[in-house]
Amino acid sequence: MTILSAVAATVLAARQPSHSWPQFGLLLVAVLLSSGLKVQLPKGDGSMSLNFPFILLAIMQLSPLQAIILAALSVVVLGRIKVKKFFTLVQTTFNVANSMCATAAASATYAFQIRHHGPPAPALAIAALVYFFCSTATVAMVIAWCKAERAIPFWRAEFPWYLPFYIVGAALAAIAQHVTANFGWATSLLLIPMVYTVYRSYQGQMNRIKEREQHYEQTEALHLRTIEGLAMAIEAKDQNTHDHLFRVRSYVNEIGVALQLSKLEMKALQTAAFLHDIGKLAVPEHILNKPGKLTPEEFEKVKIHPVVGAEILERVRFPYPVVPIVRSHHEWWNGTGYPDGLKGEDIPIGARILTVVDCFDALASDRPYRKSLPPDEAMAIVKKMAGIQFDPGVVAVLEQRYTLLKQQADTEHERNFIPLNTDIEVWRGEAPGAGFERSDDDLQTLSLSDNSDTAELDQTAAFASLNLIAAASQEAQTLYEMSQGLGGSLSLKETISVMASRMRRLIPFDCCALYLPAGETLVAQHIDGECAKSFAAEPIPMGEGISGWVAQSGKAILNGNATVEPTYRGKAGEPGELRSALSIPLYNLQRQLLGVLTLYAIEAESFSRDHLRILQAMESKLSLSLQNAIQFKRAEKDAETDFLTNLPNARRLFLQLESELERCRTVGQDLAVIVCDLNAFKEVNDRRGHLAGNMLLSSIADGFRRGCTNVDTVARMGGDEFVFLLPTMSAEGSEARLREIAETVTQVAHTLGFDTRVSASLGAAFYPADGESAEELLALADRRMYLDKQAHYKTLEGTTSEHRGKAFAA
DSSP: OHHHHHHHHHHHHHTSOOOOHHHHHHHHHHHHHHTTOEEEOSSSSOEEETTHHHHHHHHHHSOHHHHHHHHHHHHHHHTTSSOSSOOOHHHHHHHHHHHHHHHHHHHHHHHHHHHTTOOHHHHHHHHHHHHHHHHHHHHHHHHHHHTTOOHHHHHHHHSGGGHHHHHHHHHHHHHHHHHHHHHOGGGGGGHHHHHHHHHHHHHHHHHHHHHHHHHHHHHHHHHHHHHHHHHHHHHHHOTTHHHHHHHHHHHHHHHHHHTTOOHHHHHHHHHHHHHTTGGGGGSOHHHHTOSSOOOHHHHHHHTTHHHHHHHHHHTTOOSSOOHHHHHHTTOOTTSOOSSSOOOGGGSOHHHHHHHHHHHHHHHTSOBTTBOOOOHHHHHHHHHHTBTTTBOHHHHHHHHHHHHHHHHHHHHHHHHHOOOOOOOOOOOOOOOOTTOOOOOOOSSOOOOOOTTOOHHHHHHHHHHHHHHHHHHHHHHHHHHHHHHHHHHTOOOHHHHHHHHHHHHHHHSOOSEEEEEEEETTEEEEEEEEETTGGGBOSOOEETTSHHHHHHHHHOOOEEEEOGGGSTTBOOOTTSTTOOOEEEEEEEEOTTSOEEEEEEEEESSTTOOOHHHHHHHHHHHHHHHHHHHHHHHHHHHHHHHTBOTTTOSBOHHHHHHHHHHHHHHHHHHTOOEEEEEEEEETHHHHHHHHOHHHHHHHHHHHHHHHHHTOOTTOEEEEEETTEEEEEEETOOSTTOHHHHHHHHHHHHHHHHHHTOOTTOEEEEEEEEETTTOSSHHHHHHHHHHHHHHHHHHHHHHHHTSOOOOTHHHHOO
């Protein structure tokens, strides 16, 4: 159709008289010369030749036929100059016909306006617009048809950028026409330097723009490489992350396109796909790679990684919103996620996409705590959580494409994946400032002079061999004796003493310490040796010092710096300063931390790898014996502790009373024995129930415990009866303490809302004034307590107003 239109236009144009052919030749030369002046358009890959002003000039100065021929010849030349590939015959034919039609339409438009006395300049501008629309519309239709797209949207996206160049061309042609009208048509050649000047100016500007674009692309590429480097930093910490990150990035690209995210949102999502787990650098490695379920405490540590990651990336100042995605990628659709509890569409769209993809790929990949699931099962789990954990819209998009996306991600990963190599060795380098761990064996390297004879060498080697044999024999004998000695003891103190004495035969140390875990700290259960006084009786926080680090990491340490222990109080340079330590963790049968055994020495680098090996060989037997002793001690304590109030029971009370009496006889001190019985306690049980009674007893026991000093003892004899042992207290000084005990009972009952009739009946006996045996003191205190109880009830009945205090010590 375009060709037929061109033929028809040419036939019609041929009916009009032609103008000067020399002028035609001059413009033809100008068109051919300017055909090589092509400028790149600001958008897209298209370019445009600067011969267009000469075609417009031909429309104004020549006949329509001459202008059409000029345009056709210029298109033929354009297809052969500065092109990556010569135009085919079909392309050339179409372009020639299209140019001829556009030139004929522009020529007719210009001639129509001139005949109706229109101004030349506006007429030329309108003719240029007609040429622009005629030439670009047909090209847009052909290209859109080939790409199976709609022509008008395609034209609007690709061709408006050409319009300013047509306007500039029309302006140059108008200037040239004005010069020609005043100085003759030959002056049209002045248009060539004008066009060339515009061409050079535009090219200079475009070169600067290209340089800036190239700099921007290089900066963006550097940005991307930095992001990938940060991702590899995550991989160095968490070996499961690298493959996961590349697959997740592949997934989010496709889903982001499907959800029609903006360009900035896509860049933010792609970056966050790489960096969303960077906060895991703050999570201990043993938690990240733990081959099992996390404890609540470990999960609390893991939950910090979105916040830490956001804080790290906040300092990068990305030009797109990466930080909100990283911070929110563990938020749930129903608002129960972390760290901020965002809900629904309050969660950034990038985070909603990332959390779905992150979960799907994690389920479909191997993890330290489980094997990968088939993609269908993984998708079913994700779909089940739609509307709870995940955005249903994002899940729907993933469900439609997950099979194809997984194949695509796996293929891309295999093609581009280069793993981080951490299994390398570096041979060069000086010793570190702290030196190396000493690993010499008992057999040292023999240094013989050049004139040493063979007999001396043989003799030295023989002695060395004998020393090795003797050392091995001693090690075996000591290990056997230790196993025998430890197996026969259930006392924790005796177990530790046997352990220390046996170890000293094989491992030289100056101080031995056994630490047991207590919550988030280590408590020294036993410290023995010449330097024991250098340690304070304070707990060691987990992770601090040598022993804290061993407890937290589960790894042994050889020749550590003993002075970094938080409880070490020795001073540098003083005699007896500890300079080295050997420490190992001890575990029970369930592989739970039982304690930490640490040996300290005054000599620097005192311990060898053989010492560590021997200690680790003893570890299982030490741990088993220690566990038995701890369990026995716990059982012994339970047998002497009241289960309700956690106070010593009657059995423990009698043992403690005998011990206190023996001490008081030795040092000549007084001792008070006070029996306390609750009044109206049966009414509490009858009216409020036994649970309420138990709560009352437990609260009163807590109050009694708070009122005792570190040398006092309070025990529960049974029922609602308590006994106090108060060293150094005589009858003269007991009145204030008796009132304090009675007030404690009254205050607790009032606080809990019980009947105000709940009170205390008290009786006291004193050593040595009232007796010297435990039986005598307890019996007398019990009788006096009953006298006080009788006085209490008579007071309630109104039969007497005698002061109750007389019964306390009557």
